[in-house]
Amino acid sequence: MSLGDVFLEINKYSNKIDKALALKDSRPSIKDSLVVALVSLSRQHYLSIFLLTKESTYYSSAFALIRPLIDAVYRAIWLMKVATDNQVEKINNNEKQFMTTQELSKKIDRKFHELKENEGEEQFDIFHNRYNKNSQVLHGLTHGGMEQIHKQLKDGIIYPAFTEEDLVGLLSEATVNYVLLLIIYGEFNKNKELDTVVREFSDLKLETVFKK
Template identity: 30%
Template sequence: MTLDEALQKAKDTKQSVLASLGGITSSSTIKDLIVVSYLALVKQHHASVILLIENNLHSSAVALSRPLLEACYRCLWVQLVADNDECEKIKTPDYDWKQTWKLAKEVDGALCGGVFHSICQRNIGVLNDFTHGGLEQISRQINYSTYIVEPTFSDEELIVLLVSSNAQLAMTLLAFALNINDKKLIEFAQKPLLEE
């Protein structure tokens, strides 16, 4: 897959998710509001990754990879693990979220699997560097063959970012679909996850 093809697939994913949500409503329990809010946040991050890559702002696009992953995992955790009392606590300003790897482990426990924790453990350090200006980010700011300051992310790295952003959008949509118990939307959200 080329970068242009990956960008087009991400745009198509964005459009199909928006279309799938047309006319769907949610109740207004605190859990529902948290899940739908995370879906809105992930949709915005996903769209921003596309726009930033299209405008050659690759460093900023990659910096969104960690907030995108964390929002997706928090949404899944709220949907699959958190009870109503925990959701009430989340809406308070001083709520202290568990570390992402702990959320991922609890999501895996709810799903009887190990994939979320494994992905988180493998990637969180690198994602932290990209988000907070660490070595992974600054090492890609200089083209060492010309000594010109410019982002040097490879097409392959940007394609991985787009593919993972699509998957995180689909997982967040799935959490929302499970939350409202919409079987058609659940099936729709699972399709991109099975294709990747």
């Protein structure tokens, strides 16, 4: 699938997702409010990555947003699946900070292990393995590391040297994380319309489809 086709697919489904998502802070608990805020933040980062790659050549800024997107996604999932009421209250009151994303990934995996063990399913460290594999690159992309510096020159001219394959990979990684968040949020919020649309999007098998 070409980069142009990827843009068309994301644009098509992001509109459907936004309609089904209909974000609003109408639920009473602190946890609900924090989760809605993090889903909103994730949405903004995701759509900013999409727009920066589609409508401009500010590719470095698009790549810099992938780690903040993943941070927000993991925090939201941790809140929905793992956090106790006491932890939520302390975070909301600034008495406690979120754990590192690496630590959050371990806690999330542990929770899913418990759920899958109860259902007799095979267990995988999906969140931790995925984050651990990419953490150094994510850090460099966000904080001006060599991953960014080496991409600022093209044929001796100052110009973003990201390839189409780089951009497709970025959109794939961003989409997989955003979709994963929305699937879990749809279940958490009992939003059947959102769940249906997002699962239709995820059925595209993004890891395979988003290739040059």
